[in-house]
Amino acid sequence: MNDSQKTTGSDPVGDVVRAARTSREAFGRLFDFFYPPIFAYCARRLLVRAVAEDVTSEVFLKASAHFRDFTGDSSEDFRRWVFRIATNEINAELRKSIRRCEMLEAAARMGMVNASVSTPLLESDFPVDWEDVVRALVELSEREQSIISLRFFAGLQHDEIAAALEIEPGTSRVALTRALNRLRDRLRVPDNSLHSAPRTDRGDP
Amino acid sequence: MNDHNHNDWEQLFEQLPADTEVRDEHRxxxxxxxxxxxxxxxxxxxxxxxxxxxxxxxxxxxxxxxxxxxxxxxxxxxxxxHSTPAYALEQIVDNLVKAQSARFEMTVKVEGLPEQKMKAFYLEPAHFRQELMNGYVNISDWNAGKTIGLEPNTKQATVLNIVNIPEEARNQQQNQFDAIREMLRKAASDPNTKVETLGEKQLDGKTVVGFRFRDIPMPMTLWADPVTQLPVRIEATMIGPPKTEVVMSNYEFNVKLDASLFSLKVPDGYTVLEADVDASKPAEKDLIASLKMCSNELGEFPAGFDAVAIGSFAGKYLAKQGLNAQRGPTKEQMQSVIKISRGLQFAMLLPAESDAHYAGAKAKPGDKEQAIFWYRPDGSTKYRVIYADLSVKEVDAAPGISDAIKLQQ
Incomplete structure (x- = not known):
């Protein structure tokens, strides 16, 4: 946020961020504003509601515990900061193999990807299901997963992703393109050679 | 490529049927x-x-x-x-101590030897597995008193049965993962330990916080994720000689590990070499027995008591005993090497206060004037000196040999 925004009040959430340092009410409003996008981000990454809620709780409790260390004063600053915490919490959760298994089981119940989307994307009419997509995603590096997720699950722009991951915006752009290419390559590989781990039992198609 | 080209991906992820509806009760x-x-x-x-x-x-x-x-x-x-609270250290070490399983990578660099990289797996209570890049697998279970080494290329298995474990050592965990976390636990809870806070840095695109422990037997640097409060990298140095640097990285804690990874059953098709390792505390007589075996077989004493010198000496010893490089050592040859190592361990386990020194590298076996090893037993003001004829004398002052190697635990 720049100075003009601060003085003209064009960043109402930024006003809440600043007020939250001294006002309990503003602190609560900050939670109200950011709870839905953070939960949605966790839910899209983790797919299991109970796990997503637990991780969302961790994110907000860590944010509150460290709020005095937060040095920003705009809504964008807080957004980047809280998504950074969320990304680290999600990654920590996904390092547990049991969480990855639960996520893949949930993905297996999601059925097929709409062919009108997957066919042009992969330049192939081979059917793809959500388990394929999630498995290919989770096999990328943690950083690649984070960049893809922040971009498409959280809707962050490159400067925001860069701030959340503490990298240059240019790096974020290049890394996103590379990560998506790797994801596409993995999805194009025939099913039985793609997966290093056994597939979960499929749910309803 | 710009974002315009990512619209197709955006469409894909928009359709992900995840349940993102907020549950009011949780909120x-x-x-x-x-x-x-x-x-x-x-x-x-x-x-x-x-x-x-x-x-x-x-x-x-x-x-x-x-x-x-x-x-x-x-x-x-x-x-x-700043967001790097020094008081987080206790929580980080506590999380490490409480981990029930772990998967990580290890890099071991022993001075003078090629770097070894391996994957390591730990499962409570005392299961440990290391997979070297060349395919060699080592599995140990201190509670079962057994360790097995599997060489898949030659289908050879080495089974070591650990016998005579002292009562006080039974509850100690004898694998690298447990050893490191026990050392960190002691260091973090000891008010006398100096801990240097290293602040934040970027490691593989992630913010980590660092702590350095200098004044412990194995100086260590711990890098941890400030959010998860779990270690992500531990760098340890054994001062030696030889200086040994161990880096453990890419930790995953509390992961599900299949028990079969830690099976102590030798797979079918392997040739098994089995030997006993005496884990009781070695004594001076064991050192003398080792030195006697060395001098009798090779007509010389080891160049030093460090891991590299002992390894090199063991190689020469086995070669002299007719080691078959294809089939590996026989049970008797293996047992001999274990016996030599046990005696040398006596010297290597002496505390710094014992002022232990070794000067046998150039000594001629049988020379009753040449001191090759001396130390001061616990509580004694006198030195016990072993000579090249393997006689022992108790003297008031340490022999004055300038190129003697000072030994310390």
């Missing part, structure tokens, strides 16, 4: 917890509290008194400005 409960932790900007009282805590940390980690006052003030400001 309300979390909101209460969130508000419960609300604290306004630090008041004067809060600042006093921070300064008091900072002082406690400084005293705990024995920051030199001359700098303590300066750090006390600077530390309070630093804590207000």
């Amino acid at each position: 309300a409960r979390l909101r209460e917890q969130f508000l419960d932790s609300f604290q306004a900007e630090p008041s004067t009282a809060a600042r006093r509290h921070l300064i008091r805590d900072t002082g406690r940390i400084l005293m705990k980690y024995k920051v030199p008194h001359c700098t303590a006052v300066t750090l006390l003030v600077a530390g309070a400001i630093w804590i207000l400005q």
Whole structure:
């Protein structure tokens, strides 16, 4: 946020961020504003509601515990900061193999990807299901997963992703393109050679 | 490529059928917890509290008194400005100690030897597995008193049965993962341990916080994720000789590991070489027995008592005994090497206060005037000296041999 925004009040959430340092009410409003996008981000990454809620709780409790260390004063600053915490919490959760298994089981119940989307994307009419997509995603590096997720699950722009991951915006752009290419390559590989781990039992198609 | 080309991916992920609907009950409960932790900007009282805590940390980690006052003030400001709380260390070590399983990578660099990289797996209570890049697998279970080494290329298995484990050692975990975390636990809980806070840095695109433990038997640097409060990298140095650097990285904690990874059953098709390892505390007589075996077989004493010198000497010893490089050592040959190692361990396990020295590298076996090893037993003011004829004398002062190697645990 720049100075003009601060003085003209064009960043109402930024006003809440600043007020939250001294006002309990503003602190609560900050939670109200950011709870839905953070939960949605966790839910899209983790797919299991109970796990997503637990991780969302961790994110907000860590944010509150460290709020005095937060040095920003705009809504964008807080957004980047809280998504950074969320990304680290999600990654920590996904390092547990049991969480990855639960996520893949949930993905297996999601059925097929709409062919009108997957066919042009992969330049192939081979059917793809959500388990394929999630498995290919989770096999990328943690950083690649984070960049893809922040971009498409959280809707962050490159400067925001860069701030959340503490990298240059240019790096974020290049890394996103590379990560998506790797994801596409993995999805194009025939099913039985793609997966290093056994597939979960499929749910309803 | 710009974002325009990513529209197709955006369409794909928009259709992900994840349940993102907020559950009011969870939101309300979390909101209460969130508000419960609300604290306004630090008041004067809060600042006093921070300064008091900072002082406690400084005293705990024995920051030199001359700098303590300066750090006390600077530390309070630093804590207000940064997100690297020194007090997180205890939580990080506690999380490490409580881990029930772990998967990580190890790099071991012994001075003078090629670097070894391996994957390591730990499962409570004492299962440990290492997979070297060349395919060799080592599995140990201290509780079962057994370790097996599998060489898949030659289908050879080495089974070592650990016998005569002293009662006081039974509850100790004898694998690298347990050893490291036990050392960190002791260091973090010991008010006399100096811990240097290294602040934040970027490691593989992630922010980590560092702590350095200098004054412990194996100096270590711990890098941890400040959010998960779990270690992500531990660098340890064994001063040696030989100097040995171990880096453990890419930790995954509390992962599900299949018990079959830690099976002590040798797979079918392997040739098995089995030997016993005596884990009781070695004594001076064991060292003399080792030195006797060395001098009888090779007509010389080892160049040193460190891992590289012993390894090199064992190779020469086995070659002299007719080692078949294809089939590996026989049971008798293996047992001999274990016996030599046990005796040399006596010397290597002596504490620094014993002022132990070795001077046998150039000594001629049988020379009754040439001192090759000396040490001061616990509680004694006299030195026990072993000569090249393997006789022992007790003397008031250590022999004056300038190129003697000082040994320490």
